[in-house]
Amino acid sequence: MNTTKKKRLAKAGWKVGTAQEFLGLSDEESALVEMKLALARSLSQLRLARKLTQVKLATLLGTSQSRVAKMEAADATVSIDLLVRSLLALGTTRQEVGKIIGRKTAPAA
Amino acid sequence: MNTTKKKRLAKAGWKVGTAQEFLGLSDEESALVEMKLALARSLSQLRLARKLTQVKLATLLGTSQSRVAKMEAADATVSIDLLVRSLLALGTTRQEVGKIIGRKTAPAA
DNA sequence: TGACATTATGCCAGATATGACATATAGTTA
DNA sequence: TAACTATATGTCATATCTGGCATAATGTCA
Numbered sequence: 001m002n003t004t005k006k007k008r009l010a011k012a013g014w015k016v017g018t019a020q021e022f023l024g025l026s027d028e029e030s031a032l033v034e035m036k037l038a039l040a041r042s043l044s045q046l047r048l049a050r051k052l053t054q055v056k057l058a059t060l061l062g063t064s065q066s067r068v069a070k071m072e073a074a075d076a077t078v079s080i081d082l083l084v085r086s087l088l089a090l091g092t093t094r095q096e097v098g099k100i101i102g103r104k105t106a107p108a109a
Numbered sequence: 110m111n112t113t114k115k116k117r118l119a120k121a122g123w124k125v126g127t128a129q130e131f132l133g134l135s136d137e138e139s140a141l142v143e144m145k146l147a148l149a150r151s152l153s154q155l156r157l158a159r160k161l162t163q164v165k166l167a168t169l170l171g172t173s174q175s176r177v178a179k180m181e182a183a184d185a186t187v188s189i190d191l192l193v194r195s196l197l198a199l200g201t202t203r204q205e206v207g208k209i210i211g212r213k214t215a216p217a218a
Numbered sequence: 219t220g221a222c223a224t225t226a227t228g229c230c231a232g233a234t235a236t237g238a239c240a241t242a243t244a245g246t247t248a
Numbered sequence: 249t250a251a252c253t254a255t256a257t258g259t260c261a262t263a264t265c266t267g268g269c270a271t272a273a274t275g276t277c278a
Binding site: 162163164174175177178179181182184188190 | 225
């Protein structure tokens with residue numbers, strides 16, 4: 001649950017292979033994080049594919065640029081609900097959302 | 110978003126084929142509801158398969174019987190986050206969660 | 219029938235997420 | 249360099265979700 005710790009490390013510039021090994025993330029926690037990462041990545045890709053700025057996407061979704069930035073960053077303050085609702089709003093089907101969630105996340109470059 | 114309306118109808122005993130046609134649910138809203146239904150159903154099945162009561166499952170998850178009941182009923186007050194976290198806590202893999210979410214929901218019996 | 223176990227529903231205080239705003243940090247072009 | 253665009257981060261009031269409790273409804277068995 002201690003996401004603050006993770007953020008501190010990340011902010012300090014640590015590029016960790018997978019978060020789980022350094023931070024004491026349980027399997028459940030890391031699975032949840034990976035799901036969020038996969039959803040966040042898809043949202044980002046979808047936005048770019050449509051050549052939208054975060055501001056335009058925010059307007060489309062009825063939210064703010066800052067929240068879009070946080071969604072794409074899989075910030076701790078964004079829920080899976082929000083990510084899923086956003087993808088659905090952009091026309092992503094339920095089946096596709098399922099695939100995204102199940103998709104293995106590529107390790108941080 | 111008016112889920113109160115739906116609850117009133119449901120409470121009145123209306124067994125609707127799919128919710129969308131009677132209530133003015135948008136595609137996005139109904140997709141979200143269906144995802145929650147699929148997750149709720151899986152949770153229920155998983156609990157029964159392990160021969161647990163809602164009380165025992167609640168203890169296992171660190172929550173209350175009432176919330177488990179609401180989760181299984183896909184109540185409006187339960188988030189996708191909660192359903193997913195519960196499934197993960199029971200050992201469901203991320204891939205399986207993905208499949209569940211994408212799975213087509215059987216119409217109400 | 220009563221006694222008991224299980225599940226469902228209503229409510230509410232505290233926890234968490236959201237939207238909005240300000241501001242910071244790139245990145246680009248002149 | 250300045251001016252501009254796009255993205256990131258911090259904060260906060262409000263909205264929504266969660267856990268927990270009470271209680272109702274349903275089911276089961278003697």
